[in-house]
Amino acid sequence: MPEIFLKNVSKHYGKVVAVDRLNLQILSNAFLTLLGPSGCGKTTILRMIAGLETPTEGQITIGNKVVFDADQGINLPPNKRDVGFLFQNYALWPHMTVYQNIAFGLENLKWEKDEIRDKVKALLKMLRIEPYENRYPSELSGGQQQRVAIARTLAPGPKVLFMDEPLSNLDSKLRMEMRAELKRLHRDTDSTIVYVTHDQQEAMTLSTMVCVIDKGRLQQYAPPLPMYNNPANVFVADFLGNPAMNFIDGHLTEAGELTFGGLRARFEPFNAVTLGERDVIVGIRPEHIRIGAEGPLEGTVYSTLPSGMETTVKMNVNDISLTSVVFGDVDFPVDRKVRFSFNKAAVLFDKESGKALARGTLTMME
Amino acid sequence: MRRILSLMLSLAILLCAVPALADVAADVEAGQSMTHDELVEKALAETGTFVVYGNTSRIETAAEEFGALYDIPFEPNNLKDQEIYEKLRYVTGNDAADMVMIQDGAQLTDAIDEGLVLNFVPGSVADALDESDQQPALVHQYINKLFIYNNLGDNVPAIHNVWELTAPEMKGRVIFKNPENEKVNMNFLVMCTKDEWADKLAEAYREWKGEEINLGEYQNAGYKWVAEFLDNVTFGKSDTSIAEEVSQETAAGTIGLFVLSKLRSSSVLTDNLTVAAYDATANGYAVEPFAGFMYPMYTMVNTNATRPYTAMLFIEYLMTEEGFKPWGKNIGAYSPNPAFAVNDGDLTIDVWKDALVVEDADYILESFDVEDFVLQHCQN
Amino acid sequence: MEEVKARNVALSRMKGRTLAWFTKPANIILLVFLVALVVLTLYPLVSLLTETVTVHAGRETRAAHEAAGARTLYHFERLFATRENDYSRIQFYEPFVNTLTVSLAASLIAIVFGGTVAFLEMRTNLRYIKFVSAVFTFPYIMPSWTLALFWENFFKNVNIGLKTSNGIMAAVFGVYMPEWFVYGAFPIALVLGLHYAPYAFILIGTMLRNMDASLEEAATILRTGRFRIIRRITLPVVRPAIMSTFLLVFASSMSAYSVPVFLGSPVRYYMLSTKMKSLIDSYPGQAYIIAAVMILMGMVILLLNQRVTGSRRQYTTVSGKSHQIKRIDLGRARTPLTILLVIVLLLVAVAPLITFALESVIVKAGDYTPSNMTLDFWIDTDLTKRLDQGDSTGILLNPKVWNALGYSLGLALLSAFIAGTCGILVGYGVSKRRGSKLANAVNAMAFFPYLMPSLAFGAIYLAMSSKIPWLRGFPLLVLVGSVKYLPFASRSGLNAMLQLSGEIEEAAVITGVPWWKRMLKVIFPIQKAGFLSGYLVPMVSCMRELSLFVLLVPTSNAILTTMLMQYSEKGWAQFGNAINLLIIIVVLLVNFIVNKLTGASIDKGVGG
Structure with missing residues (x-):
């Protein structure tokens, strides 16, 4: 199984820089997610690795093979890269039946007729779409079309699978179902998957590694949970997690005294770092704000969003607004005063650069 | 990619290759002094299809008979003047015409100067024709456009004088082809302003009104007549459709100026039409100062001809009584050769030459600004 | 040493880029069409503009008081x-x-x-x-x-x-x-x-x-x-x-x-x-x-x-959703x-x-009584009683008419085939490189013949052809017909391509399906209706076109429309009307056949 290396890969469209000097190492058998808002360049990265797009600069290696090198003038076409690509809109050929859609690529690879039939049948079975073998794509539901597209991608047995927001066209129930399928598929096929999405939840739940991209630049590259807990900057912190992290402007003194939103607290970093006096942004995850009968602080409930499993509470504290998550089927009347406390960790970001400074605990001061 | 490049390269080479022209002028020069038999011999030695352009449809009949006579394959093309000139300018090689039959003496004079066509006068007719019908271009026939009116109802415009057509009550009742669309019509109107015709028009005016003409802003009587005539005219599409329209039962009171030979067309209700000139002759008077106009049709050899001797042989054939027959068998076409008999009921070429305005290429060419005046009066 | 190395890198970078550029069929197509269209549409435009400042032989020399060929x-x-x-x-x-x-x-x-x-x-x-x-x-x-x-x-x-x-x-x-x-x-x-x-x-x-x-x-x-x-x-x-x-x-x-x-x-x-x-x-x-x-x-x-x-x-986009x-x-x-x-x-x-x-069946104009009607102009073998000269058989028995019909149809079909195919290629190239200067230039030039008045277009091609000995007759007509009607074809080709999501083709690229096979097996079948209208519209237009071809036809009997014009010039309205009807019937027939065979038709159109 190959490793994929991207070395200083850039892509320019005229004056617009879509991808800026990207370095990335994708390990064998990884399920890597390229995550970012739309237009951030993640799809371009995927297409460059697949060979559908030509980088302006840099080098790309798949396995031991250099598939692209701007300096050496190397550029292998997609079919020589031994990859599969699953498109956002399925890209099924509407004039071919399900069978023909899957078989077309194999015929082109000069497979024997019997081999093709066996392979297609196996895939149809694996993806549970056997009854639709002779139907045309327009006669299938969205989920079924997606399965056909997956089967078609898997047919030639590529070592690397690229997926470009493959679930974005499905309704939420189907999407949940297909996520599980994809994760299983990753295990069953033993392949390396590079997956593009703008859905942070998809990234969190599916991948072994997440790569957050913004404006063509790599923001953070880490496994999902560590990234969730240790975001590298405000952007990553904000992008991951739903509901999103609370950000409050604050000031830190030399002595480690933190003032934010009319509150005063002492910040104690987990690791020994010198922070100095500076303007900061305090980042607190909603689940780390505990609402209860007791607590050192008081806020007014602005609105609540109970979902059964959990309830998102928006409350006003002094002149700031905080979001909290309470687990279980609880609800709070609007405009009622509640007590709360900061629990566990908060993250301090440098106000100027947005970079994470330290993780630590907040102890409220009177 | 390489194939495309080589294709483009060969295209470029071909672009530069221009075929060498045979010296047709020398052939025509030589042909001038050949006997009929010598011409035949030379013509039969030429190969390929003999190509003819003409703006008369009957050239097809003539070419057919000529082809049968000498067993020469031919391709007659009936085109409009302007297409003929355009093609003479640009078509070379086997598709180029060998011989053309064309009208509009003014433009032909230019074409001769430009070297597009060559004049060939067969020895057989040199003595029979007026010098003016041989040089600078050989006239094959004259065609006349006459005042012809609808003879139904009680408002018949049986004109004795062309000034009658300028009267207010004739407004919209005179039908003519737009001089912009056919140059011989323009030539006729331009000719009216020539002193010779202007004087005659002034004289005719005196006869009509019984008083001297008051020219006002006009340079001479010709200009005045043209302006006032055009003010009354409605433009028809073609001579054929004008003939058809004027002959309708519903067209009482209208008069047209169109090609006499159109009366042969089966779609024209000939009984309803009277030719002013015939009526005048029959009743012993003349339409003053003209009963219409007449213009020559010329035969020329193309400078780019690939079969010049066949062209010359064909011209020689066309100048014979036999060769003239496709036109001569009906009224409205007149050989410059006075020896040829005219159809029953028609007038001879000499009579027509007196009764009609005949174009004078030199005058037309030097008075090209008169055309602007005509155009101005073709406007509302 | 360092310099040499840098130069080598620069060289191989360029080589790589050029190579990458040329491995994309869209680029090659656009380049080829750029060159072809410069010759076929830009050159005529330039020569047209040159004509506006040139003194031509004949009356112009007299009016302008300058020698023929002078700039003025x-x-x-x-x-x-x-x-x-x-x-x-x-x-x-x-x-x-x-x-x-x-x-x-x-x-x-x-x-x-x-x-x-x-x-x-x-x-x-x-x-x-x-x-x-x-x-x-x-x-x-x-x-x-x-x-x-x-x-x-x-x-x-x-x-x-x-x-x-x-x-x-x-x-x-x-x-x-x-x-x-x-x-x-x-x-x-x-x-x-x-x-x-x-x-x-x-x-x-x-x-x-x-x-x-x-x-x-x-x-x-x-x-x-x-x-x-x-x-x-x-x-x-x-x-x-x-x-x-x-x-x-x-x-x-x-x-x-x-x-x-x-x-x-x-x-x-x-x-x-x-x-x-x-x-x-x-x-x-x-x-x-x-x-x-x-x-x-x-x-x-x-x-x-x-x-x-x-x-x-x-x-x-064609994405399966309806x-x-x-x-x-x-x-x-x-x-x-x-x-x-x-x-x-x-x-x-x-x-x-x-x-x-x-x-086409009445003898004297304006008289529609049955006694004035005859089928002679269609099927009689001897029309000399009605016409004094020339063609003496009804048009259905006249070999000239059948020759002209064959010539017209051949011209229309071949021009339509070339224009339509080029239109698809242009549409493909332009849609793949949408927004690039090259694509914009090709797209604009491919539309350009539409803006050229047919008469002037024909006249300029006639002048151009006089310099190229082999370019005359049928090939010239086909060339002119193809170029003049390329705009329709390229428009419908582009529209059809733009409706097609790029992923559809890429799905085939990934498995290494060669370009021609992608066009034939994937792209064309999917957008068949749109592409075929790019063939049909030029076909129809060619069949009924007159002023574009009038100067270029080798003989005046060559195509139906020039023949039609000749008949109306001669005043043989019946023949003219009969031929007109013939043209319309033939076009309808072709449209009908194409429709039955493929489901495409003119009314499906020039595309969205």
């Missing part, structure tokens, strides 16, 4: 700034204003009429929809002047125009139409508008067909009135199609020649096209200036068009509207056919 501004001065005898006003300014008026009005008529019918067909429960959309293309198939001729013959009367005869309206129904209705700007614009209304029908119809009905439904839910929905929702959505129609109809109307001659001449109404034709003979310099002005007008509209539609234009079309219930208006539409269509599309048939 005389033509411009003469055409634009001659007060004497109102020359400039008569030859240029008035025809210019008339051309603007007529072309604008024709575009409006085409858009309103074609758009309304398209709306009724696509979005309402109108009856006889199939009949309507089939018959609606008839006026486009017919040469435009035949409709003009029909209009005149139908409405003329003794009170107007030549004042010599009554058409059917006056003779049969006793209705005498006023002059403005029969001659001049109004009927010219109307006839051209009706002739080109199928453009509107096709372009707007495709847009409406692809329009997401939920847009309208959303408005319905907001209790918006039906008329308001059309005005506020439907119209803006189809605006790009309306603009395209405007451009196409305007440019075509502007260069129409026969219609203004037939319907304008009797009331002395002139347009630039008629002036160009009368000038091209004696004063080609001025004629080419008029042609250049017409091209300029077309370009202005093209730019306006791009400004209005711009990049906001949305394209539907949306429901909800038809508006016309309610009580359904039957009356259907009847009205059918009557109008019968009048403009079917009645002319009937009159052609009638006129």
Whole structure:
């Protein structure tokens, strides 16, 4: 199984820089997610690795093979890269039946007729779409079309699978179902998957590694949970997690005294770092704000969003607004005063650069 | 990619290759002094299809008979003047015409100067024709456009004088082809302003009104007549459709100026039409100062001809009584050769030459600004 | 050492980039077409512009007092700034204003009429929809002047125009139409508008067909009135199609020649096209200036068009999702509207056919009694009793007619094949490299022949061909036909490609399907209908084209339209009408066969 290396890969469209000097190492058998808002360049990265797009600069290696090198003038076409690509809109050929859609690529690879039939049948079975073998794509539901597209991608047995927001066209129930399928598929096929999405939840739940991209630049590259807990900057912190992290402007003194939103607290970093006096942004995850009968602080409930499993509470504290998550089927009347406390960790970001400074605990001061 | 490049390269080479022209002028020069038999011999030695352009449809009949006579394959093309000139300018090689039959003496004079066509006068007719019908271009026939009116109802415009057509009550009742669309019509109107015709028009005016003409802003009587005539005219599409329209039962009171030979067309209700000139002759008077106009049709050899001797042989054939027959068998076409008999009921070429305005290429060419005046009066 | 290394890197980088560039078929296609179109469309334009500053042999040398071939501004001065005898006003300014008026009005008529019918067909429960959309293309198939001729013959009367005869309206129904209705700007614009209304029908119809009905439904839910929905929702959505129609109809109307001659001449109404034709003979310099002005007008509209539609234009992609079309219930208006539409269509599309048939069997013009009718002009073996010379057999027995039919059909089919195929390739290249300078240049040049008046286009190709010995006759006609109708093909090719999501092709690229196979096995079959209309429209246009070919045909009997013109010149109206009918029948037949075999048809159109 190959490793994929991207070395200083850039892509320019005229004056617009879509991808800026990207370095990335994708390990064998990884399920890597390229995550970012739309237009951030993640799809371009995927297409460059697949060979559908030509980088302006840099080098790309798949396995031991250099598939692209701007300096050496190397550029292998997609079919020589031994990859599969699953498109956002399925890209099924509407004039071919399900069978023909899957078989077309194999015929082109000069497979024997019997081999093709066996392979297609196996895939149809694996993806549970056997009854639709002779139907045309327009006669299938969205989920079924997606399965056909997956089967078609898997047919030639590529070592690397690229997926470009493959679930974005499905309704939420189907999407949940297909996520599980994809994760299983990753295990069953033993392949390396590079997956593009703008859905942070998809990234969190599916991948072994997440790569957050913004404006063509790599923001953070880490496994999902560590990234969730240790975001590298405000952007990553904000992008991951739903509901999103609370950000409050604050000031830190030399002595480690933190003032934010009319509150005063002492910040104690987990690791020994010198922070100095500076303007900061305090980042607190909603689940780390505990609402209860007791607590050192008081806020007014602005609105609540109970979902059964959990309830998102928006409350006003002094002149700031905080979001909290309470687990279980609880609800709070609007405009009622509640007590709360900061629990566990908060993250301090440098106000100027947005970079994470330290993780630590907040102890409220009177 | 390489194939495309080589294709483009060969295209470029071909672009530069221009075929060498045979010296047709020398052939025509030589042909001038050949006997009929010598011409035949030379013509039969030429190969390929003999190509003819003409703006008369009957050239097809003539070419057919000529082809049968000498067993020469031919391709007659009936085109409009302007297409003929355009093609003479640009078509070379086997598709180029060998011989053309064309009208509009003014433009032909230019074409001769430009070297597009060559004049060939067969020895057989040199003595029979007026010098003016041989040089600078050989006239094959004259065609006349006459005042012809609808003879139904009680408002018949049986004109004795062309000034009658300028009267207010004739407004919209005179039908003519737009001089912009056919140059011989323009030539006729331009000719009216020539002193010779202007004087005659002034004289005719005196006869009509019984008083001297008051020219006002006009340079001479010709200009005045043209302006006032055009003010009354409605433009028809073609001579054929004008003939058809004027002959309708519903067209009482209208008069047209169109090609006499159109009366042969089966779609024209000939009984309803009277030719002013015939009526005048029959009743012993003349339409003053003209009963219409007449213009020559010329035969020329193309400078780019690939079969010049066949062209010359064909011209020689066309100048014979036999060769003239496709036109001569009906009224409205007149050989410059006075020896040829005219159809029953028609007038001879000499009579027509007196009764009609005949174009004078030199005058037309030097008075090209008169055309602007005509155009101005073709406007509302 | 370092320097050498840097240079080597730079070299191999360049090599790599060039290689990558050339591995994309779209780039090669665009490059090849760029070169070809420079030769085939830019060169003619440049030579046309050169002609406007050159003294031509003949009358121009005399008027300009300069030798033939000299460079001069005389033509411009003469055409634009001659007060004497109102020359400039008569030859240029008035025809210019008339051309603007007529072309604008024709575009409006085409858009309103074609758009309304398209709306009724696509979005309402109108009856006889199939009949309507089939018959609606008839006026486009017919040469435009035949409709003009029909209009005149139908409405003329003794009170107007030549004042010599009554058409059917006056003779049969006793209705005498006023002059403005029969001659001049109004009927010219109307006839051209009706002739080109199928453009509107096709372009707007495709847009409406692809329009997401939920847009309208959303408005319905907001209790918006039906008329308001059309005005506020439907119209803006189809605006790009309306603009395209405007451009196409305007440019075509502007260069129409026969219609203004037939319907304008009797009331002395002139347009630039008629002036160009009368000038091209004696004063080609001025004629080419008029042609250049017409091209300029077309370009202005093209730019306006791009400004209005711009990049906001949305394209539907073929992605397997389909949306429901909800038809508006016309309610009580359904039957009356259907009847009205059918009557109008019968009048403009079917009645002319009937009159052609009638006129081809009557002997004396204007007499429609059975005793005046005969089939001789179609099938008699000896017509000498009716005609004094020339062709003496009915057209169906005349080998010349069959030869011309074969030649015309061959020309139309081959030109259509070349134009259509090139159109697909251009569409492919442009859509793949959309927005790049190369693609924009090729796209613009491929549209350019549309703006060139046919007559000038033919004249320039004739002049070009005189320098290339082998380029004459049939190959020249095919070349001209292909280039002139490439705009239709490239438009429909581009539209079809833009509707196709790029992923569809990439899905095949990934498995290494070679380019030609992707085109043949994937792209073409999916967008078959759109692509085939790129073949059909040039085919139809070629079959009925006259002024483009008139100077280029090797012999005047070569194609049906020049033959038709010859017959009307000779005054053999019966033959002319019979041939006209023949052309229409052949085109309908080809359209029918293509439709039956592939499901594509002209009314599916120039694409969205």
